[in-house]
Amino acid sequence: MTSRAAIALLIAAFAASYALAQGSDDKRRSGYQDMGEALQKMQDDDSANPGMLFVQLGRQLWDKKAGSADKACADCHAIAVMKGVAARYPAIPQGADTPIDLEGRINLCRTEQQRGAPFPPEDQELLALEAWVAYQSRGEPIAPPDDPRLAPFRAQGEALFRLRRGQLDLSCAICHDDNAGKKLAGATIPQGHPNGYPVYRLEWQTLGSLKRRLRNCLFGIRAETPAWSAPDYVALELYLMQRARGLPIEVPAVRP
């Protein structure tokens, strides 16, 4: 398939899924729909989307042996099997009782299978691997698992979403539920869906995680940012994924 045809297909796929989502009373919008045409084109064109550089790096890392076990991701997983994984995470890994996000899953493989040191937060290789895995789900609708064990964590995430906090005494819900679509200092407030992460954010000039994005908002309202390893982020992501159920994964998304 030529890249032009691929782009056309992608645009058609997003357009179709958004049309479907908006055909009913569903008013949910991807951040993609709230950004300008130039940025939409940048995201849609793989040769212009800067996130694709990370996807390509992730593709290489996937095959690279690492850790004292000298194993590559590809030694255990066929990449095709990763299709749909990013659309259903966070999940509870086998033998555990608390959910982890996709980065947590990658780091678990890193330490337990490859016998290497875990990647630190926002590590470029970690983001690249995550982007390569999530890229396999591009266009797939978000489909959180029906695991009943996730319910309390998701409920905790919703509570966090609605909690007013910080010196400015704001909650996620105030902006992203109640005032989405309005202008905050001239910028449209998106609904805050997690369907593009890791995203290439122009403000960052690099790829970044949902955690980093959440921390940006907390910083903005002058609230404490929980430690990178805090369970709050996974709980919030669980709720956000439920809230975005059905929206297509756009990795690597571009956002302002």
Add this chain to the structure above:
Amino acid sequence: MRGARFLAVLLGALGAATTAHAEPYVVVQDGIPKPIAAERGDPGRGRAIVANRSVGLCLLCHSGPIPEERFQGNLAPSLAGAGSRSSESQLRLRIVDAARINPDTIMPPYFRTDGLRNVAQPFVGKTILTAQQVEDVVAYLVTLKD
């Protein structure tokens, strides 16, 4: 020795005075009729505070008659005409603690530190604006007649 202890007590008292609650104020009906700072508010300084995105933060949510600031918000009513719609006393309470008027308001409490959760360390115990800045903003807003 006694002198040192006295000094320590005095310093402790001073420390408490600077970290404790900002100046007290009295709410009467839906407003704060009396200024909360010693110095009279200055409308010019107030306008600069309103226009500053990291001090007043006002234009993130409100628009206002400040044409040089291009990117203004529309989450909240325009500040244009604020001085016609509200009295000085009402404006002062809205800035100090708008939740006293509407508990569900999204307007941040500009001069309240209690009842807040998870405040980032550098801002703990600090109000968004000082008492004097509140007075400056009030002095500016009362000039905004339609």
